[in-house]
Amino acid sequence: MKQSSTKDMILLLLKKNKSLTIAELAEKVAVSEIAVRKHIHFLEHDKLVKATVVRQPIGRPVNYYELSVKGQEAFTNHYESFSVGLLNDIEKLYGKPMVYELFHHRSKRMEEEYKRHMTSDSFRDQVEELAAIQERKGYMVELEKQNDKAYTLKQYNCPIWNIAQHYKSICGHEVKLFSDVLADSDVKAEKTIISGEVCCTFQITQKSQ
Structure with a gap:
């Protein structure tokens, strides 16, 4: 396996x-622990990952590795035209209400874009198309069917993570967007990356017919 692809797999797993841990990464990537340590060394040098020492009830402490802020940013900013710097400038010049107005216009534009792709009246088809759109936009999506009227949508990446750190209200716009494009459905955000969770989790339920 090529060095670059192994590094990418480690970053994706984190x-x-x-x-x-090193042992868990080695098992998932299917390489030796020595090889993983080498890759982790370079990733730490590049400040993409960081280690936390966790004491064990028995034996030596164990290092747990996770993405650093720089590592998180490596997954973001590839699909979103907004920039934090631009929004900060707008806020300084015109105030936060103008930033919120931009978020509103962004949501309406995206709603029109999504609806062009969602032509089916089927609840299942609409949810699957929403997941496909989010995947194309870089959200690293997993869709789990609970039953015919309920799905769990997980997004392991947030292309607007940097923006959400400064303007958390943008997360609420995403929930509203999903609700608007999915006819006759309830959408609830249960977990968010910005609050420290590993993924954003949405429960999507079809309203009773």
Whole structure:
């Protein structure tokens, strides 16, 4: 396996699992622990991962590795035209209400874009198309069917993570967007990356017919 692809796999695993040990990474990547330590060394040198020492009831402490802020940023900013700097400038010039107005216009634009792709009246088809759109936009999506009227949508990446750190209200716009494009459905955000969770989790339920 090529060195670069192994590093990418390690970063992706840390993105999806919050924190892992050398042994856990070696098992998931299917390489030796020595090889993983070498890759982790370079990733730490590049400030993409950081280690936390966790004491064990028995034996030596164990290092758990997770993405650093720089590592998180490596997954973001590839799909979103907004920039934190621009929004900060707008806030200084015109105040926060103008920033919120931009978020509103962004949501309306995205709603129109999503609805163009969601032509089916089927609840299942609409949810699956929403998941496909989010995947194309870089959200690293997992869709789990609970039953015919309920799905769990997980997003392991947030392309607007930097913005959400400064303007948390943008997360609420995402919930509203999903509710608006999914006809006759209830959408609730249960977990968010910005609050420290490994993924954003949404419960999508079809309203009673």
